[in-house]
Amino acid sequence: MIRVWKSARRAPAAAPPYALLSYLMRYPEDGLELAAAEVAALPDGEPREALERFLAASGEDVDSQVRYVATFDMKRSVTPHLTYYEHGDTRRRGVALLRLKRLFREAGLPVADGELPDHLAVILAFAALAPDGYGEAVLAEHRPALELLRGALHRSESPYAHVLDALVAGLPALKSEEHEELVKMAADGPPDEDVGLEPFGPPEAMPTGARR
Template sequence: MPSDAVLYQAAALCLTYPDDDLVARLPLLRQAAPQLRAFTDHAALTPPGELAAHYVEIFRRGNRHSLYLSRWHDGDAPRRGTPVARFRDLYRRHGLECSGAELPDFLPAVLEFTARTGDTSLLTEHRDGLERLRTRLAGCGTPYAGVLDAVCATLPAVPRPGTEHGTGERTSVRPARPSG
């Protein structure tokens, strides 16, 4: 079984917009992270245009399946800037900068950070949001749910409401009502 770092890096690639680079890397991703085979096999068999259209449908239409972790905690409120700044500050403390057009709370960026540093604090802190995203993705039957399944399987379970410590069981968290 590959290390969690390999899984996190592979999951980061699977959760980015599916371009030619991703398609070219699918055989390597399939081999390096067998936990993602359902997704990589699906992506390899799906025409690139359909794969891209599905990504847009799932992740870029509204916030129902947002890949921005602070949205699961803070929504689109103006106060969301503070948590986003915390992500950026943590990256800098590890000698990394967030590059590109995405904000530092973008899940693929967080997964890449975790793969490079071994610091799972952001994923653990946002475990509840990851579980809600995973549940929503599974509910709509997208292969992206399997990517979240694999990531969530590496993290501590979400404690059940009313308990101070989790039971070690995986729990399902009800999705919050969609905003808007």
């Protein structure tokens, strides 16, 4: 697996396949061949079936690195950086990134140099290694963004939609307030910068639901 963190802890044995999902959502420097055995080792269920669909679709005659760039680097509507969906390229996004970095550091898992903490692959790696509840809390906070990304991938018929399907299959169903936020974010799109606002200080609160 690609190492994201400067330090590492083992994920609980019963945890969802966050580490595998993180590997698949990163730029495929080594191709995807290493993932096949790990997918085959998963228990029967929707996550395994979704990842088998991903590997089958990714086996087509397209370079995996070219596909990744074409999927995630060409359109802002299909970005793995989850804070973008809510905050766009505004100062609020900068605050959200600082907040994630602080949370990861306090959990003993500082982000490696050059990584942005809102990249889905980084969040999934955090979920795989963090103390119980931390990763799930971060994913819950960004659940509408996950659904926006998943929908965009399905509309573009990207194989990566199956990776998001595998992730969502292991998450709780959307709450009514999350669905309302999803509808609003989809209708409004990412915000523009609010000119003239005073800079925001980094918030103190961590995601609700994280357990020490």
